[in-house]
Amino acid sequence: MKEEEVNRCQIQEWYPKFKSVSIRTQIHELPESFIQYLLDDSGPFLLPVSIYNDDALPNRIHNPEEEEDYQVSEGSGDESEQPSPPPSFPELELKIKESIESLGGAIFPKLNWSAPKDSAWISTTGSLRCTTFSEIALLLRSSESLIHDLCHAYDSCGDKSSSRPQNFFLALRKWYPSLRPEMEFRCFVRGQNLVGISQREVTTFYPILLEKKIELKRLIQQFYEDFERLKFESENYTFDVYVTKDERIKVLDFNPWGAFTLPLLFDWEELEMNTREEGNNVDFRIVETQCAVRPGLKTAVPYDYLDTSTGSGWDQFLRNADEELQRQTRSSEAGA
């Protein structure tokens, strides 16, 4: 696989071309200080200080010296006891706040390639729905799967020249509360031919897919002929689509062929062999019976989460996160 093929699957690269057939998204370049914050696992877990009131336009720039909570006593003699000051990213926070408002008040966050799916369990809603910068920071900072984007994006590239992209971006996608998982599909393109389509959520049997199989296949194939073929430059790649109630197709994501991309109801060897000639049938796969469901391919809750007993590490992590949230709530109430 080539770096350029991996690069094309970054949301800041593909979204401008597919905007009209995707879901509303605003993309912000991330400062290096924020990337370092995401990567830093030394010391306690600190959420960034929110410098704006949550429910108003920016009206107060936080000044640590004016608030008791932030005063660091000088010369106490034991510097190692002093917690490091919480980080703050005022410019980024303002841009994000404005974007969230313009996207209707709730968003789904994502870096260049990936969403922090593995940290949904930590949010109060158990989902990736975010309404504030702090919620986004909590999800991003808690996610192991984003380490792939941050440090290993090019690991499968034969021409790898760096471990990370030049710039990182945060995509804020309008939150859709009622996406039906059975209407998401992964499409496999080889040699610029659509060779396979798989149900995306393979852990469940959805009878409606049996009923609509022929129609869904026709819709997706038509979409590929109309939009995809001319616009996405790689020879081999995958893209994920969502079929709306009124039978429109929305592109959710692009992924490189092979490597970290899950082949779902296929395996890569059989997809490699499928060199579909023009006009041949596209292989459309769904879970056809209750007995054919696949086990979950990704774990949503880290194993350690199951063990929150004293000494497990998670007890301290959860206490720190809780204290930080309470402290920030107190400080924003004091400033309101």
Ligand SMILES: Nc1ncnc2c1ncn2[C@@H]1O[C@H](COP(=O)(O)OP(=O)(O)OP(=O)(O)O)[C@@H](O)[C@H]1O
């Ligand atoms: N805007 C949204 N609102 C609500 N849910 C969403 C939204 N966008 C995506 N999702 C849900 O989140 C899932 C993961 O999204 P997405 O494919 O963008 O993440 P990803 O990290 O790139 O995943 P993968 O690496 O498996 O492709 C989607 O399958 C969809 O169910």
